[in-house]
């Protein structure tokens with residue numbers, strides 16, 4: 001049965017592929033294209049004589065100039081469809097550009113620098129299975145009185161700690177225990193480390209150092225069906241229903257809603273990629289550019305535990321594990337409301353074969369009972385004027401589950417012109433097994449909080465660095481810091497002694513635009529210095545920082561050298577197509593020589609240029625007992641908000657949404 005329907009689907013897919021399916025040059029690669037890329041690579045490197053692993057396959061984006069002239073309709077032809085492939089061929093890293101129209105490799109460069117590409121799921125899976133055929137490991141498990149069939153192992157990137165010699169592609173495999181729970185992360189088997197060579201796929205080293213107990217399974221399971229009395233008071237039914245369907249349209253990957261128009265793509269490394277976001281200006285009766293492209297460039301998660309099994313737990317969730325690769329299907333009515341629409345994504349597996357990822361994005365209109373604007377006027381004798389406009393926004397959501405952590409990523413578009421980006425942290429903590437069962441027993445540094453008996457939650461950080469290529473009404477933009485300065489009043493023009501005023505300064509070079517937030521009181525703007533409103537203000541957008549955190553590692557800590565792009569919360573660089581990944585293109589075992597911090601050292605000019613804003617939102621995470629056995633979502637974000645972009649409030653004339661037909665019926 002299954003094989004019949006599979007071949008039918010394949011037949012349909014191959015028939016469809018004859019048609020020109022592409023309407024937009026930024027669309028992600030299709031399954032057919034992934035298959036073509038796989039055979040283009042195999043044509044040059046036959047499988048019979050080469051070992052080939054596909055570590056990254058994604059769209060090789062046309063140049064910005066090509067995209068913009070295609071959009072304006074001035075391009076003579078659609079930019080060619082090309083793919084960027086990072087493959088390990090005979091254990092050497094190749095950067096390949098494959099052209100899908102001429103069906104061949106147009107560029108093939110061997111990478112000889114430090115660092116390795118993304119780890120593939122398949123090689124991690126193979127590495128995780130090795131300990132189960134390794135006698136010393138099995139003995140260690142038996143010695144602890146554990147059942148080997150209840151043990152599960154995962155791979156950890158090893159990082160770089162100053163070694164001069166280049167290391168092989170290696171991971172450390174660490175194991176957890178099920179036996180009575182699915183929450184394996186709360187049951188680490190401490191002390192056992194298996195080192196695996198990923199190319200030879202063999203065990204290089206084994207260590208069993210300690211014998212702390214595995215924390216108990218009791219109270220760790222988070223499945224609804226297994227929870228026992230007492231329960232809290234249940235809530236009545238609640239839903240978000242639109243009888244007439246949503247107010248947005250999805251045309252391929254282009255989404256139009258209210259006054260917004262943007263393109264949504266998916267990348268194995270970054271997850272959602274928002275491009276060409278523009279907003280309709282009622283007064284000017286045209287769409288105006290806001291964001292050429294925005295995506296999550298890197299996620300840096302250093303842990304603070306210095307134990308031998310822990311010091312290297314410094315994760316780069318995009319560059320090492322693939323933030324998009326780790327995306328998970330969203331559950332209707334739970335992850336997204338009733339009115340959500342879902343979209344699939346595709347990635348290439350280790351062999352270059354396309355893999356369908358269902359329900360990776362959900363897109364929905366959010367009405368959370370909030371107010372967009374309001375006023376009650378009671379000062380006019382004889383009448384009360386009350387005007388309220390409810391806030392309805394459009395959300396694009398993706399959840400990436402990188403091992404234990406779940407990150408809920410929202411891009412939210414507001415009719416007022418704001419784009420709000422939020423990350424919610426939930427899922428399971430990474431905990432260390434310990435002999436302690438009460439805080440009073442602890443007399444040493446344990447690098448975290450005792451969360452339950454034998455369970456220490458390790459202190460750590462999460463930094464999310466976004467690449468935000470704002471093109472505010474065109475690509476020639478400047479970055480302006482508007483400092484709010486306390487100003488003393490020394491003459492006697494006023495009884496006041498002080499006030500604050502705004503002193504704006506345009507950044508000339510990259511070094512003027514490295515900013516640690518929380519030091520000065522300032523507004524941060526990207527303006528178009530060539531365009532002004534009718535009354536003379538420069539047209540701009542403002543970054544409103546949300547959660548931010550200063551890194552607390554020293555500059556010479558190897559973890560921080562690799563994560564140096566978090567040193568400032570905000571950076572500006574001139575647009576450069578190859579500067580996409582804040583932690584470098586090759587992050588596994590990177591040495592920090594290709595980070596945003598390095599690029600910025602060139603101090604290039606950024607005034608009245610096509611510029612990119614890099615914003616890092618961050619959290620220091622000190623675990624608390626409520627984070628056990630599963631963490632309630634902790635959210636942070638930032639907002640890009642128009643600042644003298646419109647002549648006046650763009651939502652003055654926005655009508656409140658109509659009452660839904662269903663609610664009219666139920667009232668009748």
Ligand SMILES: *[C@@H]1O[C@H](CO)[C@@H](O)[C@H](O)[C@H]1NC(C)=O
Pocket residue numbers: 243244661
């Ligand atoms: C909802 O009501 C509007 C206005 O009365 C009507 O035009 C529309 O067809 C109705 N939709 C449904 C699904 O009944």
Ligand SMILES: *[C@@H]1O[C@H](CO)[C@@H](O)[C@H](O)[C@H]1NC(C)=O
Pocket residue numbers: 576577578579599
């Ligand atoms: C673009 O970025 C790459 C990588 O940082 C660099 O090698 C190249 O010189 C840059 N180009 C320009 C024009 O700055």
